[in-house]
Amino acid sequence: MFVAVCRAGSLSAVARDLGCTQSAVSQHVKRLERETGVALLERQPRGVAPTRAGRVLEAAAAEGISGLDLAVRQLRDLLDGHSGYVRVATGATTVRHFMSDAVVAFRRRHPEVNLEFRTVSSSRSSFDALTDGTLDLAWVTIGSPVRGIEQRTVAELPWLLAVRADDPLAVRPDLDPAALRDVRLIRLPPNSTSASHLDTACADLGVQFTYDTSVADWDTALLLVELGVGRAVVPAVPGLPVPGEGELRLIPLPGLRPLPVGWAVRRWDALSPPARAFADTVAQFRGGSAAAG
Secondary structure, three states: OHHHHHHHOOHHHHHHHHOOOHHHHHHHHHHHHHHHOOOOEEEOOOOEEEOHHHHHHHHHHHHHHHHHHHHHHHHHHHHHOOOEEEEEEEOOOHHHHHHHHHHHHHHHHOOOEEEEEEEOOOHHHHHHHHHOOOOOEEEEEOOOOOOOOEEEEEEEEOEEEEEEOOOHHHHOOOOOHHHHOOOEEEEOOOOOHHHHHHHHHHHHOOOOOEEEEEOOOHHHHHHHHHOOOOEEEEEOOOOOOOOOOOOEEEEEOOOOOOEEEEEEEOOHHHOOHHHHHHHHHHHHHOOOOOOOO
16 A cells, blocks of 8 residues: 555545545555654645655565565466466567567467557666566666666667668768768657667767757658658668668668667566566577577
8 A cells, every 4th residue: 555655646546546545545654654663755735755764665565566466477377377468568669670570479389378568668667667567578778787677688789870772871881980970860769778878889989979850769760761851870670671672771880889679577587487488489589599698
């Protein structure tokens, strides 16, 4: 109940969800405060928020609840054999580029397992969903270590410069990133892990790109390039246009550190058998192994 109050920021909202009175929820929190000897919530103009002590207790309680939820689901998987659920967090274009063939193969091998895909806006949102137990797996750009989350690289994607076929740079077999200093580019979301990785890779070389357009995903960036809106630096995701065909040309940028992508989970050893099987299937089709890293 205390975790629910912290997340909702409202005693009355939790009372409605649990079918009890606001007074009952308040008394529960007060009992916790008596037992711990510290104030756990502070009132605000709109609802309540955990104090510093409250955040410590919330984090510990949430981890315990998540572990119990995971254990219950594992027991159900053991009871059901190969049935169950696999809940996966993906970006807007992740399934198309990284999982389409694996989904088909997994469906054939595990027809009784329900696959549930949820689109999330950022790696941070994926980590939050993994932590609270609402998702099993998240496909993310591998970044800095995150407390309570395990990340494993499945593939490393080289960077490419996408231009139209009639662009003067289209004839180049590859490019030094320094050659793009004065070229205005289409930008990936500045707050995304992939954009941060690209910025860091450029900084390692002493290069800083200039941007004049921002997009939400790689597919949109490629579409704008094809329409002649600009040029874009994108990772070599599976399923890109065949070189030499169509309106696009993709020029390798070998000087930039590749973009690592892969799985994030709460604990690999606690994954249900269906979830681990799906993670392994995706890794197999991407030429890696979910057990590596």
